[in-house]
Amino acid sequence: xxxxxxxxxxxxxxxxxxxxxxxxxxxxxxxxxxxxxxxxxxxxxxxxxxxxxxxxxxxxxxxxxxxxxxxxxxxxxxxxxxxxxxxxxxxxxxxxxxxxxxxxxxxxxxxxxxxxxxxxxxxxxxxxxxxxxxxxxxxxxxxxxxxxxxxxxxxxxxxxxxxxxxxxxxxxxxxxxxxxxxxxxxxxxxxxxxxxxxxxxxxxxxxxxxxxxxxxxxxxxxxxxxxxxxxxxxxxxxxxxxxxxxxxxxxxxxxxxxxxxxxxxxxxxxxxxxxxxxxxxxxxxxxxxxxxxxxxxxxxxxxxxxxxxxxxxxxxxxxxxxxxxxxxxxxxxxxxxxxxxxxxxxxxxxxxxxxx
Ligand SMILES: [Fe+2]
Numbered sequence: 001x002x003x004x005x006x007x008x009x010x011x012x013x014x015x016x017x018x019x020x021x022x023x024x025x026x027x028x029x030x031x032x033x034x035x036x037x038x039x040x041x042x043x044x045x046x047x048x049x050x051x052x053x054x055x056x057x058x059x060x061x062x063x064x065x066x067x068x069x070x071x072x073x074x075x076x077x078x079x080x081x082x083x084x085x086x087x088x089x090x091x092x093x094x095x096x097x098x099x100x101x102x103x104x105x106x107x108x109x110x111x112x113x114x115x116x117x118x119x120x121x122x123x124x125x126x127x128x129x130x131x132x133x134x135x136x137x138x139x140x141x142x143x144x145x146x147x148x149x150x151x152x153x154x155x156x157x158x159x160x161x162x163x164x165x166x167x168x169x170x171x172x173x174x175x176x177x178x179x180x181x182x183x184x185x186x187x188x189x190x191x192x193x194x195x196x197x198x199x200x201x202x203x204x205x206x207x208x209x210x211x212x213x214x215x216x217x218x219x220x221x222x223x224x225x226x227x228x229x230x231x232x233x234x235x236x237x238x239x240x241x242x243x244x245x246x247x248x249x250x251x252x253x254x255x256x257x258x259x260x261x262x263x264x265x266x267x268x269x270x271x272x273x274x275x276x277x278x279x280x281x282x283x284x285x286x287x288x289x290x291x292x293x294x295x296x297x298x299x300x301x302x303x304x305x306x307x308x309x310x311x312x313x314x315x316x317x318x319x320x321x322x323x324x325x326x327x328x329x330x331x332x333x334x335x336x337x338x339x340x341x342x343x344x345x346x347x348x349x350x351x352x353x354x355x356x
Contacts (some may be wrong), residue, residue: 011041014052015291022144022337023058023330035065035074043078049331054236058144059338061329063141069096072351073130075329081149081355084125085197088209089118089128092188096351103130103142103350104341111256112341114145114315115247117334117354120169120227121209124242127235127356128332128339132324133349139264140344142330143321144337147240150314151230154241159305162229166298169227170291175219190221198350226298233335240336242294246311248295249303254280255312260342263321269343324350 013029027047028038038061042049043332052059059076061232066072074082076099083099091104094266094295104112121241130142151159173190174182191197194205206223231242246252257276261269283291332339334354 137342137346
């Protein structure tokens with residue numbers, strides 16, 4: 001690990017974890033740095049850490065005395081960002097304190113693929129904040145990928161098609177009558193996502209986000225929306241791959257779990273990979289109109305298996321994964337860097353917050 005700079009105020013020492021410049025790491029410059037020191041530093045040096053985010057895409061604060069959700073919340077408030085509360089994403093989350101949620105309540109063996117948070121919305125969050133309150137015994141990393149590189153290196157034919165047609169998403173949700181919180185292919189229930197069972201409010205949120213709602217069965221729902229596949233950074237104007245294509249495509253999880261098996265080499269990851277390969281094969285026979293989460297080009301054209309493979313493998317080529325340490329706090333620029341989760345064992349508690 002190499003140090004690149006020690007600030008004049010002797011609070012933050014900047015380093016990197018490896019040869020990769022993602023993320024840049026802020027550590028205490030000496031063992032006398034208190035929580036109030038780093039909070040003041042973040043408040044007084046916003047220009048500096050925002051510049052680092054523009055350049056590197058993510059900052060890992062490591063070794064500072066952050067203990068719990070309240071400490072995490074005080075960092076969120078110190079940033080003076082407009083903090084978010086409404087989460088229209090797909091992971092089940094629990095609120096811990098104001099503006100702080102559990103990152104995901106999905107079971108430990110579920111992988112979460114690389115994604116820019118809520119990139120399928122018109123206005124995705126600007127910054128994401130993660131905090132490691134408890135770290136897992138094994139796995140559970142939050143890998144990062146530089147989305148600027150994905151845009152730059154991906155097959156130009158795919159890029160051009162997305163430029164021309166955009167992306168279309170379709171998500172099928174159960175309603176409150178279904179008590180189960182998890183299903184292999186589905187996301188959480190719509191009442192959990194919208195945070196209400198009031199249909200007037202649901203329709204308002206849907207209208208605001210340009211979601212087309214189609215109700216079916218007792219209280220099930222299909223949400224369709226079209227969206228851009230790329231975004232320019234609001235400050236640097238650099239363009240990034242910014243969509244949920246490989247996250248929502250039904251063929252991606254198989255590629256993901258086999259890559260995870262290669263990395264983790266456990267019986268569980270092998271079992272998950274074999275089982276998912278069989279289930280995906282069966283699912284493919286049912287036809288895409290029956291998929292609970294699906295993504296196509298904006299004109300309805302399917303992504304081919306080869307295209308999905310190409311996208312997933314490019315993510316794995318550039319993915320950076322490192323183990324969490326208790327008290328780590330990660331700031332991600334959601335317009336240039338994606339995140340995900342590797343399966344884990346043990347008692348992991350990662351908290352999240354975001355700015356709008
Ligand atoms: Fe996420």
